[in-house]
Amino acid sequence: MAMELSDSDLIAAALKGDHGSYETLIRKYQPRIFATARRYARRPDEVEDIVQEIFTKAWQKLASFRGEAPFEHWLMRLAVRTCYDFLRAHQRNREANMSDIGLDELDWLEKWDGGAFEAAEQSSAARELVHSVLEQLTPAARLVITLLEIEDRSVKEIAQLTGWSAPLVKVRAFRARAEMRKVLEKMSRTK
Amino acid sequence: MDSEHLHRKLIAAARALPVDQEAPFCFEKRIIANLGTIPRPDFMGWLAQTLFKPAVFFVGVMMLTGVWTYVHPAPPTAENDVPEIENAIWAPLDSLGEAV
Numbered sequence: 001m002a003m004e005l006s007d008s009d010l011i012a013a014a015l016k017g018d019h020g021s022y023e024t025l026i027r028k029y030q031p032r033i034f035a036t037a038r039r040y041a042r043r044p045d046e047v048e049d050i051v052q053e054i055f056t057k058a059w060q061k062l063a064s065f066r067g068e069a070p071f072e073h074w075l076m077r078l079a080v081r082t083c084y085d086f087l088r089a090h091q092r093n094r095e096a097n098m099s100d101i102g103l104d105e106l107d108w109l110e111k112w113d114g115g116a117f118e119a120a121e122q123s124s125a126a127r128e129l130v131h132s133v134l135e136q137l138t139p140a141a142r143l144v145i146t147l148l149e150i151e152d153r154s155v156k157e158i159a160q161l162t163g164w165s166a167p168l169v170k171v172r173a174f175r176a177r178a179e180m181r182k183v184l185e186k187m188s189r190t191k
Numbered sequence: 192m193d194s195e196h197l198h199r200k201l202i203a204a205a206r207a208l209p210v211d212q213e214a215p216f217c218f219e220k221r222i223i224a225n226l227g228t229i230p231r232p233d234f235m236g237w238l239a240q241t242l243f244k245p246a247v248f249f250v251g252v253m254m255l256t257g258v259w260t261y262v263h264p265a266p267p268t269a270e271n272d273v274p275e276i277e278n279a280i281w282a283p284l285d286s287l288g289e290a291v
Contacts, residue, residue, distance in 0.1 A: 019223050022226070023219050023220075023223050026218075026222055026223070027219050030214045030218060030219065031213070031214060032212065034211070034212055034214050038210075038211055048215065048218070051214075052222055052225065055222045056226065109197065110197070110200075112200060114200070123209065126204045126205075126207070127208055129201070129204070130205040130208065133201060145202075149202045150202060150205045150206055152206075177198070180201075181194040181195065182194075184194040184198055187197075188194065188197070
């Protein structure tokens with residue numbers, strides 16, 4: 001039975017130019033990276049482009065990975081920063097999407113009792129609504145709401161992932177919540 | 192419904208959504224096909240990039256100082272008497288010339 005190589009062995013081989021070892025690393029971590037990218041982009045082609053960019057950057061910067069922290073942490077930092085860059089590059093589309101918010105979906109949210117989604121349509125409506133609301137936020141607000149409230153990460157973790165200081169994360173979280181309340185108020189008024 | 196309550200419900204809905212971790216078939220092959228060789232750390236490039244911003248700043252300071260001294264030249268005083276400083280600097284060479 002072939003023994004499974006550790007991340008450090010695979011990285012060492014990849015650094016010598018072995019694409020096969022890097023392919024193994026991609027196969028291992030791509031589910032988590034796809035899940036992360038799907039939180040910030042909706043269209044499948046955008047998600048794929050983000051994931052490809054993350055793994056390409058990781059390959060280019062692999063020589064700077066010192067192995068002090070697990071490879072997964074290093075890769076997740078890169079993933080979060082790439083997603084943030086993606087949001088900043090696409091922030092002009094925010095206002096244009098305001099009309100995309102489905103009022104039926106808002107009705108559905110008001111009636112939802114907080115239980116598990118029973119049908120695929122419910123899950124799809126929830127996904128659409130969450131994306132539509134989050135798309136109205138500034139990139140920093142969206143990132144901090146996603147990491148802090150949806151993924152339930154600590155301020156310290158977010159600071160490590162984003163490269164922001166802990167007080168900056170707290171300030172941005174405060175502003176993000178206010179921004180989100182404003183968006184929801186605007187939606188309720190439109191309704 | 193107030194926005195605070197909607198906010199809480201929206202976050203609860205976002206948390207309840209199943210996380211889709213699925214990758215397209217053979218996606219790793221697509222990434223590998225687009226990879227080049229790993230670039231080695233470029234020390235000179237890093238140094239040039241690091242020094243560029245301070246260099247621009249100091250060139251700016253130099254130009255401002257130049258403009259300032261051109262617009263407001265210092266009046267000649269006993270302390271900044273240029274001919275005397277020049278004479279003091281060149282004195283050893285002058286005396287050398289006389290000795291020859």
